[in-house]
Amino acid sequence: MANVMEAHDLAKRFGDLVAVDGVGFSIAPGETYGLLGPNGAGKTTTISIIAGLLEADAGKVEVGGETISPSAIGPKRRMGLVPQDLAIYPDLTARENLHFFGRLYGMDNNEVKERSNRVLEMIGLTDRADDLTKEYSGGMKRRLNIGIGLLHGPELLILDEPTVGVDPQSRNAILEAVEALSGEGMAVLYTTHYMEEAERLCDRVGIIDQGRIKAEGTRRELVNLVGQKDRVTIAAAGGQLQEAARRLSGLEGVEEAGADDQGITLLVVEAGRLLPVILSELSQNGISVSGVTIEEPDLEAVFLHLTGKALRDV
Amino acid sequence: MKPFTIAWVNLKRLFRDRSTYFFVFIFPLALILLIGLQFGGDFLPQVGVLATEEGTTATEIVDALEAEPGLEVVPLRTEAELVDQVERGNLDAALTIPAGLDQSLAAGQPAELGFIARPGGTGAALAPVVGEVVQRSLLAANAAAFVSVQGLGDFPTSVALAQQVENGIPAAEVTEETVGESLFPASLGRFDLGASSQLILFMFITALSGGAVLIQTRQLGLSRRMLSTPTSVTTIIGGEALGRFAVVALQGIYIMIGALLIFGVHWGDPVAAIAIVLVFSAVGAGAAMVIGTLFRNAEQAAGVGIMVGLGMAALGGAMLPLQLFSPTLQRIAHFTPHAWASDAFAKIRDQGNIIDIAPELGVLAAYAVVLILFASWRLRVAITRP
Numbered sequence: 090m091a092n093v094m095e096a097h098d099l100a101k102r103f104g105d106l107v108a109v110d111g112v113g114f115s116i117a118p119g120e121t122y123g124l125l126g127p128n129g130a131g132k133t134t135t136i137s138i139i140a141g142l143l144e145a146d147a148g149k150v151e152v153g154g155e156t157i158s159p160s161a162i163g164p165k166r167r168m169g170l171v172p173q174d175l176a177i178y179p180d181l182t183a184r185e186n187l188h189f190f191g192r193l194y195g196m197d198n199n200e201v202k203e204r205s206n207r208v209l210e211m212i213g214l215t216d217r218a219d220d221l222t223k224e225y226s227g228g229m230k231r232r233l234n235i236g237i238g239l240l241h242g243p244e245l246l247i248l249d250e251p252t253v254g255v256d257p258q259s260r261n262a263i264l265e266a267v268e269a270l271s272g273e274g275m276a277v278l279y280t281t282h283y284m285e286e287a288e289r290l291c292d293r294v295g296i297i298d299q300g301r302i303k304a305e306g307t308r309r310e311l312v313n314l315v316g317q318k319d320r321v322t323i324a325a326a327g328g329q330l331q332e333a334a335r336r337l338s339g340l341e342g343v344e345e346a347g348a349d350d351q352g353i354t355l356l357v358v359e360a361g362r363l364l365p366v367i368l369s370e371l372s373q374n375g376i377s378v379s380g381v382t383i384e385e386p387d388l389e390a391v392f393l394h395l396t397g398k399a400l401r402d403v
Numbered sequence: 404m405k406p407f408t409i410a411w412v413n414l415k416r417l418f419r420d421r422s423t424y425f426f427v428f429i430f431p432l433a434l435i436l437l438i439g440l441q442f443g444g445d446f447l448p449q450v451g452v453l454a455t456e457e458g459t460t461a462t463e464i465v466d467a468l469e470a471e472p473g474l475e476v477v478p479l480r481t482e483a484e485l486v487d488q489v490e491r492g493n494l495d496a497a498l499t500i501p502a503g504l505d506q507s508l509a510a511g512q513p514a515e516l517g518f519i520a521r522p523g524g525t526g527a528a529l530a531p532v533v534g535e536v537v538q539r540s541l542l543a544a545n546a547a548a549f550v551s552v553q554g555l556g557d558f559p560t561s562v563a564l565a566q567q568v569e570n571g572i573p574a575a576e577v578t579e580e581t582v583g584e585s586l587f588p589a590s591l592g593r594f595d596l597g598a599s600s601q602l603i604l605f606m607f608i609t610a611l612s613g614g615a616v617l618i619q620t621r622q623l624g625l626s627r628r629m630l631s632t633p634t635s636v637t638t639i640i641g642g643e644a645l646g647r648f649a650v651v652a653l654q655g656i657y658i659m660i661g662a663l664l665i666f667g668v669h670w671g672d673p674v675a676a677i678a679i680v681l682v683f684s685a686v687g688a689g690a691a692m693v694i695g696t697l698f699r700n701a702e703q704a705a706g707v708g709i710m711v712g713l714g715m716a717a718l719g720g721a722m723l724p725l726q727l728f729s730p731t732l733q734r735i736a737h738f739t740p741h742a743w744a745s746d747a748f749a750k751i752r753d754q755g756n757i758i759d760i761a762p763e764l765g766v767l768a769a770y771a772v773v774l775i776l777f778a779s780w781r782l783r784v785a786i787t788r789p
Contacts, residue, residue, distance in 0.1 A: 140631045143787065159787050162633040170631035176624035178412065180419045192408040193632040221419075237628070 093276035099148035110300040123291030131300035169238035179223035228259030319360035328376035409642025438597030451497035458505035496520035509558035594666040599748035610687025611708030617695025647688035655680035671751030689774025696781035
C-alpha cells in the first residue's frame with residue numbers, strides 16, 4: 090500500500106542554526122510513526138515543514154503523492170495538525186471553534202454540524218460544547234485542540250507533543266484516542282520526548298537529535314541495533330540452581346546466566362521468544378518456578394546509546 | 404468565502420467583549436453630544452427676567468428682550484429662583500427689573516437694574532447685549548421722565564407719546580459686510596463638526612486597537628493553524644484585513660446613522676458620506692494590520708495604537724478644526740489620512756457630492772493600498788516563519 094506521507098532529505102537552517110539536516114521517513118496508512126527526541130532536537134521544525142507551515146531549504150514532502158509547501162492547498166486537505174501549543178479561540182465555544190476550522194477545511198453547513206457533533210462526542214465535550222473555551226480546564230482545551238485536527242477525517246494526523254502539560258487522566262485519554270485512530274487506518278505522526286508514549290503508541294520510531302534522524306525502526310529493531318539484551322529474573326526453588334544456570338547459558342540466545350539462593354538471572358536476546366524453552370529446561374531439572382520478570386531495554390537506553398545523553402537530561 | 408469566515412470570527416470575537424459596546428458605540432455618540440453642547444453653532448442663550456411689577460417701562464424692556472434675536476427670555480418669579488438657576492447653569496444670565504421703576508423714572512431719580520451671570524462664558528458675554536436692549540427700551544421712558552419732571556405732562560401719557568414719536572423717527576442704519584471666507588458655513592449645525600471629527604477619531608482608534616487582536620491571533624498560534632488547513636496565506640491575510648475593515652466600517656456607519664437620528668447631524672450627500680466611511684475604514688484596516696505586524700505583544704500594540712490614534716487625530720484636525728490651523732500646520736496635517744477625511748466631510752456638508760470629493764477619496768484609497776500591501780507582506784512573513 091502506498092505511503093500516506095513521504096519526507097525526503099529535509100533541511101532547514103535559521104541563520105547559523107541547523108534545525109533540520111537531511112531528515113527523511115515515510116508513514117503508511119494505519120501506521121503510527123514517532124519522532125522521539127529532546128526539546129530542540131528539530132521535531133517541531135520537521136513537523137512544520139511536513140504540515141506545510143514552513144518552507145524547507147532543501148528536500149521535499151509528499152502527502153498523498155502531492156508535494157506540500159505553505160502555498161499548497163491540495164495535500165493539506167489530507168492532513169490534520171495538532172500543534173504543541175493550544176491553538177483555539179478562547180472567546181469562542183468549542184462548537185464555534187470546530188465550525189470555524191470546518192469552514193476552512195471547505196465543509197458546508199450540514200457537514201460542519203454533523204462532523205462537529207461527532208468530534209465533540211469523541212473528545213467528550215458534548216456537554217460543554219457551547220461554553221467558551223476560556224472556561225475549560227487544561228485537559229479539555231487539549232482535547233479540543235486534538236478534535237480540531239480530526240474534524241475533517243484526515244488520512245494523516247500530525248500530533249506535536251500533544252501531552253505536554255497534561256494531567257495523567259487526560260494524557261491517558263489522548264493516548265487511547267491516538268491508538269483508536271490508528272486502529273481505524275489513520276496514519277499518525279507523533280512527536281514526543283516521552284519515551285513511554287513512543288513505546289506505547291508507535292509502530293516505528295525515528296530517534297532525532299540535533300536535526301538528524303539517528304536511527305529508525307520498530308522498537309525491537311532499535312533495541313537490537315544497539316545490542317541491548319533483555320534481563321530475565323526467575324524466582325525459583327528446589328533443584329540445583331547453579332547447575333541449571335550453567336545449562337541455560339548453553340542455549341542459543343542466552344548471553345549470560347547466574348544463580349543465587351533466590352533464583353536465576355539471565356541476559357537474553359528476545360526473552361519473549363526464548364522464555365518457553367527456558368521454563369521447559371528448568372522443569373526438566375526439577376526446579377519449581379514461582380515467578381518470572383522480564384526487563385526489556387527501552388528506547389531511553391537506545392537514545393542514550395545513540396546520542397550519549399539521556400532523553401530527560403536535555 | 405473563507406475570507407468572510409475569518410472576518411466573521413473577528414466580528415464575533417469583538418462583540419463577545421462587553422467593553423466594545425461602550426467604546427465602539429456609546430462613547431463616540433456621548434462625545435458628539437458633549438462637544439455639540441459646548442461648542443454647538445445654533446446655541447440659543449437663555450436670559451431669565453425677574454420683573455417684580457408690571458409697569459410700562461418693565462413691560463417695554465421685557466418685550467424688547469423677547470424681540471431680540473439670539474436670546475431666549477425665561478420669566479422668573481423670585482430672586483432665589485433667579486440666583487439658583489444661574490448658579491446651576493440652567494440660565495446663562497438673568498436681569499432683575501426693580502419695583503417702582505416707572506415712579507423712579509417719573510421722579511427723575513436714577514433707577515438700577517440687576518444683571519447676574521456666572522464668571523466667564525456665555526453669560527458674561529451677554530452683559531453688553533442685554534445692556535444695549537435695556538438702554539434702547541429706556542429712550543422713551545427717559546424722554547417722558549424729562550417731560551414729567553419739567554411739569555409739561557404726566558409720565559404715562561408722555562411715555563406713550565414718546566413711543567409714538569420714536570417709532571416715526573427714521574433710525575440710522577448700520578449695514579454689515581463680511582470680507583474673506585468664513586471659517587465655518589452659516590448652515591453648520593451644532594453637532595455637525597463634532598460628529599465628523601469624532602467619527603474619524605474613533606474609527607481610527609478602533610481600527611488600531613484591532614492590531615492587538617491580530618497579534619493575539621498570531622500568538623495563540625491560530626494564524627499558523629489556519630495555514631495548516633487548505634487555506635492560502637493570501638486568503639488568511641484577506642480575511643484578517645476584511646475583519647478589521649468590517650469592524651471599523653460598522654462603527655463608522657453606526658456613528659453616522661446614530662448622530663443623524665439622535666442629533667440631526669447634517670452629513671451631506673449620503674452616498675458620498677458612506678464612501679468616505681468605507682474608504683477611511685480601509686485605511687484603518689491597513690493601519691491596524693501594520694500595528695499588528697510591527698509589534699510582538701498585544702499590550703504594546705494597544706498602547707502604541709491609542710497614542711498614534713490620538714496623535715494623528717490631533718494633527719489631522721479630528722480634535723480641533725483644520726480651519727484654525729496655521730497654513731504650515733495645515734500642510735503638515737495633510738500627511739495624515741484624517742485631514743483628507745475631514746476635508747471630504749467639509750465638502751459634502753457644503754453641498755458637495757461624490758465627484759467633488761474624488762481627490763480626497765483618491766488620496767485615502769492610496770493610503771489604504773500602501774498600508775494594506777505593507778502589512779500583508781509583514782503578516783505573510785510572520786505567519787510563514789516560526
